[in-house]
Amino acid sequence: MQISTTLVTAPSRVRQATFVALAVCLAAIVAACVIVVAGLTTSFATAPFSPRVEDGHIPEGAAVSVTDDHLPAIGELDPALLGAMRQAATDAAGAGLDLPVTSGWRSVPYQDWLLGVAVETYGSEDVARQFVATPEESSHVTGEAVDIGSVDAQSWLSQHGAEYGLCQVYANEPWHYERLIEPGEVCPDMVPDASSQRGS
Numbered sequence: 001m002q003i004s005t006t007l008v009t010a011p012s013r014v015r016q017a018t019f020v021a022l023a024v025c026l027a028a029i030v031a032a033c034v035i036v037v038a039g040l041t042t043s044f045a046t047a048p049f050s051p052r053v054e055d056g057h058i059p060e061g062a063a064v065s066v067t068d069d070h071l072p073a074i075g076e077l078d079p080a081l082l083g084a085m086r087q088a089a090t091d092a093a094g095a096g097l098d099l100p101v102t103s104g105w106r107s108v109p110y111q112d113w114l115l116g117v118a119v120e121t122y123g124s125e126d127v128a129r130q131f132v133a134t135p136e137e138s139s140h141v142t143g144e145a146v147d148i149g150s151v152d153a154q155s156w157l158s159q160h161g162a163e164y165g166l167c168q169v170y171a172n173e174p175w176h177y178e179r180l181i182e183p184g185e186v187c188p189d190m191v192p193d194a195s196s197q198r199g200s
């Protein structure tokens with residue numbers, strides 16, 4: 001009787017041990033998956049975007065002109081705008097003036113990042129939108145806008161831009177120019193800010 005009990009119970013202990021081992025393995029696999037998924041989610045949620053040259057970023061203080069078309073910020077500009085800006089820059093240079101570019105074409109992620117920074121800065125999406133457009137609306141993303149860096153250059157363009165078809169678009173952005181007209185036509189009235197019409 002003693003022997004038969006041992007014979008009966010031994011296999012069930014083996015099964016129990018096997019079950020426990022399998023359960024431990026399964027738990028380990030599930031735990032590993034949870035850790036991997038949590039890690040991916042965290043890295044996607046918090047991965048800091050930093051605009052690169054490939055996104056059209058121009059480092060602050062960099063002396064970039066409309067002839068630097070090896071840079072995507074310049075090379076990806078709309079040809080009509082780029083041609084007009086180059087003609088203007090040539091004539092401005094004849095008057096001893098540079099037309100430094102601080103921003104031109106921008107990638108969608110770059111524009112999105114700029115808007116996020118503006119929302120943080122102003123604490124309000126409505127206020128941020130007065131200065132930075134969404135990627136869907138931005139004329140920088142389509143390559144149809146340039147921002148000019150020096151006050152002297154902005155002043156020169158405000159006087160002569162229309163001769164090249166270049167117009168200031170937003171009353172609150174004296175640096176932002178687009179090719180809105182044919183050379184020699186009259187620029188349309190400015191809109192108050194980027195949230196009023198098309199984006200900057």
Ligand SMILES: [Zn+2]
Pocket residue numbers: 103140145146147175176177200
């Ligand atoms: Zn702009």
